Amino acid sequence: MKNIGIDIGGTFIKAAIVENNGNIIISSKTPTPKEGTLLADKVIEIIDEIVKKSATDMNKIKSIGIGAPGVCDSKKGVIVSCPNIEGCKNISICSYIEKKTGIPTLLDNDANCAALGEYMVSDKRADSFVFVTLGTGVGGGIILDGKILRGINSAAGEIGHIVIDRNGERCNCGRYGCWERYASVSALVRQAKAAGLGQNVTGKSIFAEKYKGNKRADEVIEKWLSYVSEGICDMVNIFQSDEIVIGGGISREGDAITDSIKRFAEENSITDKNETRRTKIRVSRLFNDAGVVGASFLYTQI
């Protein structure tokens, strides 16, 4: 059996037909329509195309899963709001697509989908699992006993908005000193600019400078990782989860990211020094495919 995953982004809609083991059979990428009202029909068009292209029988598709970048009511299958897509408010996308395709359709926000994707391809399906995405912001998805933690209003897991410096900078959310304000890739770029590394730096270019031996880049990264570590250490103390997985494009830097974080967590978490059962901290395996693969697994959450 196969499932379709759809990952709606502010710029592109990714789609894939995914096998039960997480393997992508075929995928596509289409610009996101400018108008939220066009979204549901666009998704149906994309599904038709990808199914035709793969020569898959529509009857072999068990479910469609959709990830959307905003507030989603998973129970009702409604995209409540997506700040980055105009007019994207209260779209009953699941019932609409189910009616048109006859296939059960499920919805969750993109961070939860990404977490689910990483979880489903983890070595031994961790019982408890925290996924942290470092990007424009710091997003999160928490999976406990195989279930996405959604809270009463599908808004749980906003781990970027825990405070690490209450006397610090104001966050976009209105609060002061949120983790995201210091630990996102946007924050790294701001910090690098302030340190004189140039006005056109990106997360990737800052790491490239470090690898070339640029000492200032190295210092900027180490300082930034100390911010990242604070929130990761908080997650260890709260969840003592089997795994904490770091995602987002920057996670491709691998050990250059996790080495410092692991050291900090080992030294600073509340975990007993003699404890052998410790939270494993690693980078993502699916990178940019986490969302689309995770969406295809939403059927496991019914």
Next chain:
Amino acid sequence: MKNIGIDIGGTFIKAAIVENNGNIIISSKTPTPKEGTLLADKVIEIIDEIVKKSATDMNKIKSIGIGAPGVCDSKKGVIVSCPNIEGCKNISICSYIEKKTGIPTLLDNDANCAALGEYMVSDKRADSFVFVTLGTGVGGGIILDGKILRGINSAAGEIGHIVIDRNGERCNCGRYGCWERYASVSALVRQAKAAGLGQNVTGKSIFAEKYKGNKRADEVIEKWLSYVSEGICDMVNIFQSDEIVIGGGISREGDAITDSIKRFAEENSITDKNETRRTKIRVSRLFNDAGVVGASFLYTQI
């Protein structure tokens, strides 16, 4: 059916026979033995006494639940360590008591027991539930879908050790700026002393001063509540739980504590302004009995 709850503290052992609805039939309080090795026999003695005194038939006791103030291996029924009871290391208390009494015996740490107690007497068994104890430190217990969140090593829920001010004071755990360092009742007392409210103040006396119209006490309390609020708001953003319940002796102050916290969480949490499903923040119902009542409910966690 009835269950026995045992709440081992650093100073006293509380015991109670508890009905399925959380009602205490009879309770007792006995000094904790100075030596950890005497603990298991002492608990058996206490159980014998309380059962005799209540004229309950031992066959009517479904289970014994024990809460201990330290690291507990719930799966194995072993108290790993209790920093406040000398020589209390690796005590296989459950198997010992089961052998002597013939009654299934369960173990968890005291904060988790207190959380479970509050959860079991909540109005409508919240799906997700965060219990915060303000006392010498800041303790926590998290219950999701009716189950205590224990993590891989039974050490989850250490919410007092999330950082709210990374440039702040050093915590006993070694990290800088932990929530507990600012939001515990010990911290309130320290803050009141520093503000010139006298060297013999207690949490209770500081609130009493406030009620009498002492403006300085009022300011100290409001500042302290702003620290408490930071961590509560973090919990809202992470869990969006049905309830967050504040316990510990100080929670008897009721609205004088929760009013500020509710306001802060409403203004600062990530929860959408139009969202009607919001985390309910309230004080404990069981106060000092939360631990012993919760211990009696440990059988629900098997």
